[in-house]
Amino acid sequence: MVKLKYIFGPLILLVCIASETATGQEIDFGQYGNYSVSVTELNAQDLDFGTLISGTGSQSIELANAKVVEITGVKYLDVIINITADSELLLNGNLACAGDPSCSIPFTLETAYANRGQNNIAQAQFLNVNSNSTSAQFPILRRESGPPAPPPTPPNKEHNPALYEESAYIYLYGDINVGSIDSGDYSGLITITVVYD
Numbered sequence: 001m002v003k004l005k006y007i008f009g010p011l012i013l014l015v016c017i018a019s020e021t022a023t024g025q026e027i028d029f030g031q032y033g034n035y036s037v038s039v040t041e042l043n044a045q046d047l048d049f050g051t052l053i054s055g056t057g058s059q060s061i062e063l064a065n066a067k068v069v070e071i072t073g074v075k076y077l078d079v080i081i082n083i084t085a086d087s088e089l090l091l092n093g094n095l096a097c098a099g100d101p102s103c104s105i106p107f108t109l110e111t112a113y114a115n116r117g118q119n120n121i122a123q124a125q126f127l128n129v130n131s132n133s134t135s136a137q138f139p140i141l142r143r144e145s146g147p148p149a150p151p152p153t154p155p156n157k158e159h160n161p162a163l164y165e166e167s168a169y170i171y172l173y174g175d176i177n178v179g180s181i182d183s184g185d186y187s188g189l190i191t192i193t194v195v196y197d
Helices: none
Strands: 002-009 015-018 023-026 038-041 057-061 067-074 078-085 088-091 104-114 133-139 165-178 186-196
Touching: 067 078, 067 186, 078 104, 078 165, 104 133, 104 186
Parallel strands: 002 186
Antiparallel strands: 015 023, 038 067, 057 165, 067 165, 078 133, 078 186, 088 104, 088 186, 104 165
């Protein structure tokens, strides 16, 4: 069983890149308003590999059976997500089992996201996970081709960003390798951080 922890909040970021050949600038429209973002689990159960027998070997949860997390926010703003997962599932969550092959199960995280306005794994964009950690920046709603839209209007009495909310979806899945382990419940933690860019 892998449990999820969510962290989300504002992020202020201004990036200037300079080189001999080009100069660029990113404007962080998210810092000019009080925009909200929410993270919700769509399928209530944890990422669960079920009941397994000691020495079973490699077991997988595929994308089609992934844990689905919904991010709801202003559709024209970008979010930055950071996902990290424990590299082992530990017997009864006991930290003393870390690195002990008799009471820990290696876990490899896989993840993807979809931002076309619907929960559809056929539209998933796979993320490169390195050492059970990944990050990505994308708009809540994928932009169509063409020139970029004008800057967003900051919240005010006449403009309510909640009227422009949309959802993006994160898919969490992966593999475990069950060796000769003690019986019991094994668990780990996946942490998702979501902030506006």
